[in-house]
Amino acid sequence: MNALFNNYSRRPISLVEGKGTVVTDSNGKQYLDFTSGIAVCSLGHAHPSLVETIKEQSEKIWHTSNLFESPGQVVLAESLIKNNHLSHALFCNSGAEANEAAIKLARKYTGKHRIITFENSFHGRTFGAMSATGQKKIHQGFGPLLDQFIYLPFNDVEALQEKVDDSVAAIMLEVVQGEGGVHAVTEPFAQAIQDICEKNSILLIVDEVQTGIGRTGTRFAFEQTPLKPNIVSIAKGLGGGFPIAGILATSELYETFGPGSHGTTFGGNPLAVAVAQKVIDIVFEQFFLEDVQEKSNYLLQKLHETLPKDQFAIRGKGLLLGIDCGMDVSHFVTEAEEAGLLLVGAGPNVLRLLPPLTVTKEEMDEAVEILKKVLLTNKRGWDITSFK
Numbered sequence: 001m002n003a004l005f006n007n008y009s010r011r012p013i014s015l016v017e018g019k020g021t022v023v024t025d026s027n028g029k030q031y032l033d034f035t036s037g038i039a040v041c042s043l044g045h046a047h048p049s050l051v052e053t054i055k056e057q058s059e060k061i062w063h064t065s066n067l068f069e070s071p072g073q074v075v076l077a078e079s080l081i082k083n084n085h086l087s088h089a090l091f092c093n094s095g096a097e098a099n100e101a102a103i104k105l106a107r108k109y110t111g112k113h114r115i116i117t118f119e120n121s122f123h124g125r126t127f128g129a130m131s132a133t134g135q136k137k138i139h140q141g142f143g144p145l146l147d148q149f150i151y152l153p154f155n156d157v158e159a160l161q162e163k164v165d166d167s168v169a170a171i172m173l174e175v176v177q178g179e180g181g182v183h184a185v186t187e188p189f190a191q192a193i194q195d196i197c198e199k200n201s202i203l204l205i206v207d208e209v210q211t212g213i214g215r216t217g218t219r220f221a222f223e224q225t226p227l228k229p230n231i232v233s234i235a236k237g238l239g240g241g242f243p244i245a246g247i248l249a250t251s252e253l254y255e256t257f258g259p260g261s262h263g264t265t266f267g268g269n270p271l272a273v274a275v276a277q278k279v280i281d282i283v284f285e286q287f288f289l290e291d292v293q294e295k296s297n298y299l300l301q302k303l304h305e306t307l308p309k310d311q312f313a314i315r316g317k318g319l320l321l322g323i324d325c326g327m328d329v330s331h332f333v334t335e336a337e338e339a340g341l342l343l344v345g346a347g348p349n350v351l352r353l354l355p356p357l358t359v360t361k362e363e364m365d366e367a368v369e370i371l372k373k374v375l376l377t378n379k380r381g382w383d384i385t386s387f388k
């Protein structure tokens with residue numbers, strides 16, 4: 001026991017240094033970091049341009065609050081809405097907070113309260129975001145939740161059509177459910193959502209907290225689907241490891257958040273904005289995004305070649321990939337870690353691969369070698385009595 005709350009099952013290593021994809025623990029052991037701090041450190045650890053930006057900005061000004069003009073926020077907002085249908089941004093500090101803003105904006109604009117979300121979704125841990133999350137285990141012990149959320153099965157067009165009426169303010173989804181097991185929205189489902197939203201004047205909220213900022217090989221994952229969201233929430237990859245988040249919205253929502261309607265003390269402070277701007281300048285370059293797609297194809301091909309199809313299902317988009325092992329994966333995570341590869345689970349049975357977007361071919365080769373050893377040895381030697 002130590003002085004911290006016990007709300008995480010932390011692994012018994014502490015990482016003290018990182019450079020690119022490689023992190024070092026307090027015993028000097030090195031690992032390939034295929035967690036990226038849960039899809040956060042998209043440019044790897046200690047990226048020279050980000051280090052330089054933090055140094056420079058930290059000598060100018062860190063925090064001013066939103067009492068004053070923020071030219072940096074304006075430029076960052078412009079970068080995020082360039083080449084898409086979105087028109088305004090608001091900055092905050094975390095994914096849950098971004099989703100809170102999205103929910104408040106949708107409720108205020110429509111004057112309605114019902115929001116449809118999906119089973120196995122994950123939208124964060126604050127009350128609104130937790131209530132939006134379609135997972136009982138996340139709600140446990142905290143009820144009564146914010147009501148008016150309806151959880152429907154993901155990728156089920158009929159179930160959605162049955163529940164939609166003019167009392168619905170918004171539909172909210174992840175393009176690839178990250179925490180919930182790396183399940184991507186299907187094309188027909190995305191099309192059905194888009195049609196339903198347009199026909200019934202329902203707002204569409206896409207939670208891109210995990211999928212956004214190049215993670216899936218495009219600026220935002222919705223670009224690869226028929227979805228045309230009214231509100232997009234972003235966070236994880238935006239600051240490359242520095243906390244910053246936000247929402248982007250279409251122009252008709254502009255008036256809804258007038259002075260005094262919503263805010264945050266820390267949101268979009270100059271230090272966070274400077275780092276995020278540098279991240280966006282790098283990641284939103286076409287050649288960078290194409291490179292992410294190439295890496296994704298390479299990694300997918302290697303995984304398909306290595307892991308037998310009848311035992312492992314490989315899913316995901318870009319560099320948000322999942323290996324469904326059909327069994328509890330916690331011991332795989334531990335064994336990969338011992339062999340020098342850091343992974344994170346997604347749901348009980350799925351290993352999630354979230355390397356930095358700057359990962360090299362050699363690093364992917366090495367990771368697949370470790371996965372091969374860990375997964376194939378164990379799959380064969382799996383002893384059912386050792387599982388509860």
Ligand SMILES: *Cc1c(COP(=O)(O)O)cnc(C)c1O
Pocket residue numbers: 093094095096097099122123124125174178179207208209210211235236
């Ligand atoms: C991580 C995550 C969140 C919550 O973000 P926090 O920064 O932890 O509050 C919300 N939605 C999705 C899709 C996420 O992956």
